[in-house]
Amino acid sequence: MKLQLAKYLLMLSLSGFVLLGGSGCADIKPWVKPYERDKLADPIMSLSRHGFADTYIHHVYQARESARGAEGGTGGGCGCN
Amino acid sequence: MPKAAQEAVVAVISRSLLWLSVLVSFTAYSATLPPDAVDILQHNYEGGGMKIDGPSILVRKSVGPQVSLTGHYYVDSVSAASVDVLARASAYEEERTEISGGVDYLHEKSILSLGYTNSSENDYEANTVYFSASQDFFGDLTSVSFAYAKGWDDVGTRGSTETDELKRQNYQLGVAQVISKSMLLGLDLEVITDEGKLENPYRRNRYIDPANSANFLYQQEVYPDTRTSTAFAVRSMYYLPYRASLKGEYRFFTDTWGIDAHTVDASYVHPLDNHWTLEAKTRFYTQGQADFYSDLFPFENSQTHLGRDKELSKFSDITFGFGINYELQQGVIPGIKRLQLSFLADYIKFDYDNFRDVTAEGSFLPGEEPLYSFSAWVTRSSLILEF
Numbered sequence: 001m002k003l004q005l006a007k008y009l010l011m012l013s014l015s016g017f018v019l020l021g022g023s024g025c026a027d028i029k030p031w032v033k034p035y036e037r038d039k040l041a042d043p044i045m046s047l048s049r050h051g052f053a054d055t056y057i058h059h060v061y062q063a064r065e066s067a068r069g070a071e072g073g074t075g076g077g078c079g080c081n
Numbered sequence: 082m083p084k085a086a087q088e089a090v091v092a093v094i095s096r097s098l099l100w101l102s103v104l105v106s107f108t109a110y111s112a113t114l115p116p117d118a119v120d121i122l123q124h125n126y127e128g129g130g131m132k133i134d135g136p137s138i139l140v141r142k143s144v145g146p147q148v149s150l151t152g153h154y155y156v157d158s159v160s161a162a163s164v165d166v167l168a169r170a171s172a173y174e175e176e177r178t179e180i181s182g183g184v185d186y187l188h189e190k191s192i193l194s195l196g197y198t199n200s201s202e203n204d205y206e207a208n209t210v211y212f213s214a215s216q217d218f219f220g221d222l223t224s225v226s227f228a229y230a231k232g233w234d235d236v237g238t239r240g241s242t243e244t245d246e247l248k249r250q251n252y253q254l255g256v257a258q259v260i261s262k263s264m265l266l267g268l269d270l271e272v273i274t275d276e277g278k279l280e281n282p283y284r285r286n287r288y289i290d291p292a293n294s295a296n297f298l299y300q301q302e303v304y305p306d307t308r309t310s311t312a313f314a315v316r317s318m319y320y321l322p323y324r325a326s327l328k329g330e331y332r333f334f335t336d337t338w339g340i341d342a343h344t345v346d347a348s349y350v351h352p353l354d355n356h357w358t359l360e361a362k363t364r365f366y367t368q369g370q371a372d373f374y375s376d377l378f379p380f381e382n383s384q385t386h387l388g389r390d391k392e393l394s395k396f397s398d399i400t401f402g403f404g405i406n407y408e409l410q411q412g413v414i415p416g417i418k419r420l421q422l423s424f425l426a427d428y429i430k431f432d433y434d435n436f437r438d439v440t441a442e443g444s445f446l447p448g449e450e451p452l453y454s455f456s457a458w459v460t461r462s463s464l465i466l467e468f
Contacts, residue, residue: 030220036262039320043408044350044358047257047267047318047328050404050423051120052139052153053463057427060126060459064431066368066392067334067342069253069271070312 047072112190112217112224114149116418117142117468128429128457130162130172147188151196153181164453165284165391168439169299177202183211190217194228204237209249221259228253236278245278263320267330271312280304286389287439288378289447297377297447303387304373310336316346326350339372340393348402358406362427367397376437377448391453394436402427419467427459 032040039045048054058071120139126132135156143149155178162172183196192215200207213228232249256268280302290296316330327349334342348362371393373386404425411418437450445451 030222032222032259032262034221037259039263040259040265042320042324042326044324044326044352045265045318045320047265047316049350049406050421050425050461050463051118051122051465052137052155053122053124053423053425053461056122056124056137056461057425057459060427060429061366064392065342065366065398066336066338066340066371067312067332067344067366068310069251069273069334070269070314070332072255072267072269072314072316072330 112187112192112215112221114143114147114185114187114192115141117149119464119466119468121464123462125460126457129431129455130164130167131457132160133157135176147186149185149187151181151183151185153179155179155181164438164440164455169285175202177205190221191215204239206235206237208233211251213253223259224255224257226253226255226257228255234277236282238282245282247275247277247279249276250274260317265318267314267316267318269312269314269316273310273312275308276306279306279308280388281390284390286375286378286387287447288381288383291380295446298381300378300381300387302389303385305338305386308336308338310334314344324352334368338393340368340370342366342368355410356408358408360404360406360425362400362402364400364402365397366399368395370395370435374435376435389436391433391436395434396432396436397434398429398431400427400429417466417468419465421463421465423461423463423465425461425463428456429459430454430456 043049062068118139118141120137120141122137123134124137125134135158137153137155139151139153141149141151157177157179158174159176160172160174166172177200179198179200181196181198183194186193186195192213194211194213196211198207198209198211200209209230209232211228211230213226215224215226217224228251230249230251230253232247232251234247234249235244236247237244250273252272254270258266258268260266284302285299286302287297287299290298312332312334314330314332316328318326318328320326328347330344330346332342332344332346334340334344344364344366346362346364348360350358350360352358371388373384374388374390374393376389376394378384378387402425404423407422409417409420414420431454433453436453437448438453439450441451
């Protein structure tokens with residue numbers, strides 16, 4: 001049951017991903033302007049500051065715990081391209 | 082049974098799952114290609130009778146404004162004398178080598194990534210291909226990523242030429258959201274399916290000797306042929322009123338073997354000046370046992386699936402970590418835009434609730450041995466050069 005729910009959520013999210021990509025979301029105004037992202041751009045706000053050293057510590061836990069996945073690393077930083 | 086053959090839960094699980102972490106690292110960027118860089122790591126794990134160390138070298142180089150290539154070389158040198166090894170055999174040494182290659186392609190606000198990983202050791206071969214896509218939305222306040230990976234493993238046993246297959250699939254979805262000028266939020270969902278030889282060919286479970294109840298005998302592990310797991314995590318990062326950051330995260334995990342797990346993690350980063358940064362973290366993990374786990378089965382083949390891996394038992398662990406980081410920015414060293422030197426150390430304490438230490442000194446009836454526990458130190462020395 002939990003698994004079915006997870007798969008449903010995954011498919012729903014993927015559908016949203018595709019739809020958002022098609023629309024471009026041009027009408028939504030960013031509430032944090034690019035010039036207001038100096039704190040977010042600070043390296044101390046990176047979710048993965050240490051490169052592969054961060055990946056390695058996930059490896060340490062995966063080998064000794066049953067839980068796996070969703071370790072993160074997606075995003076972080078200011079998104080100011 | 083070759084004597085150098087026992088410590089495989091660590092090896093089997095870690096060698097087949099490291100590619101997932103590599104995959105995560107490749108999806109960790111919004112719609113900007115990462116800079117050209119060399120990432121060198123020396124890692125060391127020591128605890129519970131295990132010593133694992135080795136180097137890791139990752140090189141990233143762009144080819145034009147839209148393409149970035151990566152190559153990665155990683156080694157685990159293992160010296161094993163854990164409780165699982167000592168219970169039935171002698172200590173042994175082995176080495177695992179992993180090689181990866183990947184390409185990232187930037188198109189407007191999207192990044193598409195493709196890669197391949199091979200992991201090799203004397204009794205296990207793992208091959209993985211992966212694809213990921215990420216896209217920025219809402220004025221780059223939202224980043225959504227999706228990844229898929231497929232793996233083919235050959236599971237062998239020392240002393241035998243026969244191998245068993247193991248197939249893996251991984252689905253990953255991530256959202257990173259800018260909440261405010263000082264706050265980030267991340268959501269991650271990951272579903273992993275395995276099919277094939279999932280038990281460790283070297284591990285055994287134990288049952289009460291029918292001829293003498295003060296004794297126990299060993300038998301082969303028998304796991305289900307399939308496993309599907311789902312993990313969901315929420316993490317947030319906050320820039321404090323002074324220059325420092327605080328990160329918190331929670332992960333829920335569940336799988337078709339009946340294991341539920343919870344992970345809570347908090348970390349703090351505190352710059353001392355423009356070059357030196359200190360950090361501290363704590364992490365707590367707890368899990369329930371697998372449906373087919375038992376420390377001591379009542380008789381031989383007493384149920385369809387039989388498992389006594391301590392990783393399937395009910396246990397918890399807690400981590401305390403600290404780190405020191407030195408950074409140089411552009412202009413100090415010619416040709417190098419950024420240098421980051423880090424030393425990180427983590428202390429982890431594992432406490433098992435229903436896995437007993439059969440190597441404990443003293444005379445105990447089966448099932449009355451002391452519960453097992455151990456601690457480990459993990460150290461990482463990292464140098465990152467960006468060009």
